[in-house]
Amino acid sequence: MQNISLRKATIKDKALVIDFDYSLNKVEHIELKREEKITKAILDKKCFIILENNKAVGFVIFDYRFFDQGWIELIIIAEKYRGKGIGGQTFDLICKQSQADKVFTSTNSSNIQMQKALSKVGFSFAGKINGLDDGDPELFYYKMTDNRKAKNKSPHTTLYKKP
Numbered sequence: 001m002q003n004i005s006l007r008k009a010t011i012k013d014k015a016l017v018i019d020f021d022y023s024l025n026k027v028e029h030i031e032l033k034r035e036e037k038i039t040k041a042i043l044d045k046k047c048f049i050i051l052e053n054n055k056a057v058g059f060v061i062f063d064y065r066f067f068d069q070g071w072i073e074l075i076i077i078a079e080k081y082r083g084k085g086i087g088g089q090t091f092d093l094i095c096k097q098s099q100a101d102k103v104f105t106s107t108n109s110s111n112i113q114m115q116k117a118l119s120k121v122g123f124s125f126a127g128k129i130n131g132l133d134d135g136d137p138e139l140f141y142y143k144m145t146d147n148r149k150a151k152n153k154s155p156h157t158t159l160y161k162k163p
Contacts, residue, residue: 002052004089006097009047009059014039017047017059020076037061041073050077050090057081062094070094070103070145082113088121095145103143108136115139 009017021034028034041047041061050058058077065071072094077086095103104126107114123141132138 002084002086002089003054004086004093005051005054006048006060006090006093007051008045009042009049011042013047013049013056014042016056017042017049020058020078024076024079037074050075050086052081052086057086058090060090060094062098064100066104068100069142070098070100072103072105075105087117091118091121091123091143095143098145098147101145101147103145104140105142106138106140108133109139110136115141 017038018035021038038047038059038061044063046061046063048060048062049056050060058075058081060075061073063071063073072091075087075090077090091103105118105123107118109115109128118141121143123143126140126142128137128139130137
């Protein structure tokens with residue numbers, strides 16, 4: 001049985017995180033200047049390493065800048081660990097640890113695998129935006145976290161405190 005957990009990435013994890021992203025899509029990594037984005041997320045304490053049985057298998061960038069709700073900007077799981085439920089368990093962990101009532105994320109309409117994963121773990125379709133990527137609309141999803149009790153949570157159990 002897999003044990004999925006998250007830990008805050010540190011600057012020492014930068015090469016690992018960048019390698020996860022670069023290995024998955026070199027062109028996108030370079031064109032979208034992902035190294036800069038990842039470095040900023042690490043320094044801002046918004047990047048988390050996804051661990052399966054204490055082994056790093058990916059990362060997620062999460063914060064509260066989307067209308068003060070939880071926002072999963074990017075989740076990357078190494079190719080050989082995909083399709084094993086790690087992404088779903090990561091989404092569940094984020095939703096349980098979020099201090100917001102909702103967690104949002106988005107994906108391109110061409111990313112059917114991600115859409116299925118989001119639906120499987122209870123995310124609902126929220127809408128779409130055309131024009132971000134030519135011919136590939138961005139689809140937005142959200143999940144209620146039932147965290148009205150979040151204010152009573154220990155800071156040790158939350159991902160990242162809302163500013």
